[in-house]
Amino acid sequence: MRSWRQILTRAILPSLVLAVLAQPLWAASVADVTETTWQAQLWRFFSFQDASLRYALIGSIMLGLSCGLLGSFIVVRRMALVGDALSHAVLPGVAIGFLWNMTKDPLPIFIGAVLAGLAGTTMVTAITKTTRLKADTALGLVLASFFAVGVCMVTMIQRLPTGNKSGLDKFFFGQVAALGADDIILMSSVTGVAVVLVTLFYKELLLTSFDMGFARSSGLPVAWVHHGLMLLLAAATVIALQAVGVVLVSAMLITPAAAAYLLTDRMHRMLLLASGFGVTAGLMGAFLSFVGPSLPTGPLMVIAASTVFCAAFFFAPKHGIVARWWIHRTSAARTGRENTLKAMYHVWEQGEFRDVGITLKSLAERRRETLDEALRRAQVLATHGQATVRNDVVYFTPAGQQRAAEIVRNHRLWELYLTNSANIAPDHVHEDAEKIEHVLGETVVRQLERRLNYATLDPHGRAIPGPRQIHGVAIPANDGAEDGKAAP
């Protein structure tokens, strides 16, 4: 057993260094606590001579791992608050487990709490099935009622002569320093079982999480997968209780998983990331709680996890706020430029001398704007190499000409498509085409053209720009276009 523990201790060293390296300033307050030099205190922290510190760190890693892993499933299954109900509902089980032989023996507490948690989730299901109360009401009801039963029992136990030093109050907000060797063995084995089961039944869990109908029709025991997940979830909640506390366990399930959900679209990556975030949050919480011994560990872990989530919320490469804002901004700017190009094309197409540039005046009239605004728009195009401005006349560059013709083509093709294939009246298709013209890709355009028999006129009788307009020769194809409205 000892060698096993040593292996684990050594395995976590690198991750711990990573987690703590960013916080060298905190080491000073470690020194304050014990009045030694901070170098000595730092050495004490990293050399793992302190057994309780060792337990605390292993415990944090285990709970972060199991909570992140199982939390991912409840987040994608939209059952996040089931975790909340579960974590509150275990309290009476903890009290009963304690009463078993009046000690904080982990095993009876574990069994009692898991049973209480399962009773809670079963009750939620029973209430939603047999009454007209909705799931949210049932969750809140079970959560608070079970918790009240637990509080009654805990306050009764604390009244007993032996109960006062029971340490049951540590179950409310968690104290990672209170973990003992037995707790660590239990936490590690539950985490091990969870990892093994999730690996073995990954396919089943994945399928039931994302496509219940398909899972059912392919003969998977959907109900059993659900119950199994609930059991694992209850077990993970319970092993995290001692360190995080009843109230905040749900956050360790939800927050790391939600952060991972923002960072990836693949379930296996989400599981890895969520476990990683869970472990990081756990270690940070344990470290900060070690620094300030009077602080409860649970809130510290939760705040660490929330910090990770906050970072993902803002800076996730695809789903983060900054990325979304940037995409929105750039696409809005591009749409604006393309609308200017389109207006220029419209003017150009109606002009008599098509090789000549477009006057700012006609562009402004077309867009119903002032001359200044038209000039500003033309200058924006000029900075993007799509037009040149000389003496109040705007000229297409070849690239600008091509993009303008493409946009007008997309617009008119789409109008024709909606009129011919979707049977929408020609005077109702413009709005839709205004939006889609900016996003149609070349592949879709080829399909539309094929489908519309390479028509050359849109429903309003205007020419659809063809390859000639788009790729160079500036001669509009008005000739021989009367068959353009074919292909009903």
Place this chain on the structure above:
Amino acid sequence: MSELIPPFDWHRVMVAPWTEDLSLFGWVGLMGFAVAAACGLVGNYLILRRMALMGDAVSHSILPGLVIAFLWSGSRGTLPMFLGALAAGAVTTLIIEAIHQRTRVKQDAAIGIAFSTLFAIGVLLVSIYAEQVDLDAECVLYGELAFVPLEPMVKVGSLVLGPFSFVRMAGVLLAVGLLIMAFYKELLVTSFDSGLARSLGINPTWAHYGLMAMLSIVVVSAFEAVGAILVIAMLILPGATAALLTQTLSRMHMIAIFHAALSAWLGVSLGVWLDCSIGAAMVVAGAGLFGLAWAWQALQVWAARREARGDTSQLKMPSR
């Protein structure tokens, strides 16, 4: 085990709290009733609007608002407390909306993240500034109803109104009752059919925010008495029990108030008998009442099915 559950003594449990110890338990029971009734009235709407978990979220996330208000104003006055609660409620709503509208994280996870983070911050503040705030971490969870009679009494002239927090809670209950009476139609319509509400010129958004403000005030007034988690039960249990027994909103209010009174009375007795936290005992009593209503409804469903089965067999007879 035997020392855990004291023997049931009829006089000590059922009679004494309301006779000899009335000056003590009378206030506890009244406070419990005021808390449960005010929470129950607001909770009815939470249940109807499927916002029960917003109650969960707000009750947790009010803690940092409360602590910051205490620290900032340096007093335990009512006004800073209410302002802190309103701000905390608004911040919770904003965070939840920001997470679930701007990212792909769903609303349930957003609620979970928002309230747990705020609650964690609150608990940390309580642990750091324990002396200034005068709240301990466990009181945050389940409050202390038994301390209510120890508070200074509020007097108007020679008339004793009651302990301060009870007077405040009663005022809140009265205000909630009056507000519900005044805006009954608006609340009713927006709860059931926001489309109809809009066509009647009632703004459902205002009703929503009004309800959230009411929720924040009720929860913060009840906070010291029943804590962050038991208050969820106070919010949901009366309304859930009422929803099982009636389909009419006005009757739901009546039943919720009745449930509050009954659970306050039984809760005090249960708490005295078991010598445990009276707030928790009230919730256990309330949950018991919910269980009874549930059983009653199940019985009715069973009877209705039996009757229906009997009817169909009778109907089938002549056709044969």
